[in-house]
């Protein structure tokens with residue numbers, strides 16, 4: 289087939305057997321109806337239909353420029369096309385017209401790869417105009433996730449009021465604080481103040497003032513001339529002040545879209561360190577913000593914990609088991625990054641510290657560990673929906689300080705310490721949830737416990753450091769980190 293098309297293309301270049309000339313602007317391209325019809329539903333309809341073009345020797349296409357038409361007809365014969373920054377804006381609509389879906393898709397993918405805070409709103413509008421649904425939603429999500437940078441762009445400042453409202457009313461904006469939204473509104477209005485200041489109230493309707501701090505409301509919002517100048521804006525400010533005056537439990541009763549927390553699909557990337565020893569088990573939890581390059585204290589664990597298993601599942605962080613300074617614990621706490629709040633969930637059935645924890649098929653697995661006297665082979669699973677733990681098949685080996693990870697839908701338990709021999713393990717076993725069975729895979733060449741695990745595909749990593757002489761020394765520090 290490839291050879292046949294090659295020959296047809298050669299015939300075309302020698303003007304042999306051509307039965308139609310396609311014209312755009314002053315470009316005339318001889319071609320074969322059957323080839324054009326085979327690749328483009330547009331030409332198919334044209335040449336097989338009742339229209340006069342079906343027999344015409346020359347067909348003029350008005351909506352496409354000459355060079356773009358040439359590229360697309362070359363593509364029909366060769367299946368090759370070069371999409372670039374310069375041609376994509378004309379190529380995409382032309383490919384849409386000729387119904388060359390592959391070209392249109394390639395253009396969309398190209399634009400998607402070009403998404404940047406300075407162009408994503410333009411790409412979003414372009415995708416909307418040309419009915420590229422997937423690109424539209426990607427550009428939209430991109431704009432929401434990079435809101436803080438997007439609002440600095442020319443494109444943002446030139447948006448219409450409806451588009452600004454639609455952007456800032458999204459629940460999915462990824463912002464460190466609602467201040468960003470307020471400042472974005474002020475910047476947009478000030479860009480063309482005389483015309484836009486009367487739109488303040490329409491915009492402020494979507495700014496969730498109650499979520500701002502009292503200090504910011506008093507020092508910044510109230511002092512803003514654009515707010516002072518509008519009585520509707522002042523009402524929004526009063527609503528926010530009232531929210532702050534109410535006791536916490538009554539705030540929930542306030543019926544306003546402005547008191548609702550935004551729930552971004554992906555929060556700004558953070559590294560979280562949970563508990564640990566210093567030198568006793570501690571409750572402290574800190575987050576590192578990669579963008580701001582600093583650590584923040586967040587809500588403390590409900591109880592002291594080190595050597596816990598850590599996972600991120602369903603938007604929540606789980607701290608599983610561990611050691612509280614005197615006992616290995618069964619308790620499990622979950623952290624809601626949006627509310628900055630820890631809540632205890634159902635206890636495990638076994639006490640375990642230095643366990644392995646991982647998420648497989650939406651279930652949380654607690655694997656092996658140490659109960660205070662022996663290494664454990666037992667494995668239990670937490671179901672978030674029922675808030676229950678249940679045992680599954682135990683491993684073939686007792687493993688504390690086990691490294692676990694999920695690859696290709698299977699759970700792996702790597703190395704660890706069995707508590708019997710005086711050495712760490714080099715064996716590795718793999719759990720198949722369908723058959724509920726553990727089986728050994730090839731051994732590692734080195735014995736190791738407390739191994740780290742990294743899954744780059746999910747941008748999720750879990751690592752811990754435990755010195756190899758864990759059981760000889762009491763002064764070990766264990767920490768669990770991961771990125772979500």
Ligand SMILES: *[C@@H]1O[C@H](CO)[C@@H](O)[C@H](O)[C@H]1NC(C)=O
Nearest residue numbers: 485486513514516517518519
């Ligand atoms: C806002 O202030 C300007 C003067 O800066 C004034 O002309 C305008 O009438 C004021 N608008 C309102 C709604 O008070």
Ligand SMILES: *[C@@H]1O[C@H](CO)[C@@H](O)[C@H](O)[C@H]1NC(C)=O
Nearest residue numbers: 569591592612613614615617
């Ligand atoms: C550890 O947990 C046990 C039982 O849950 C509790 O009695 C003990 O006080 C805790 N120890 C510390 C240091 O918190």
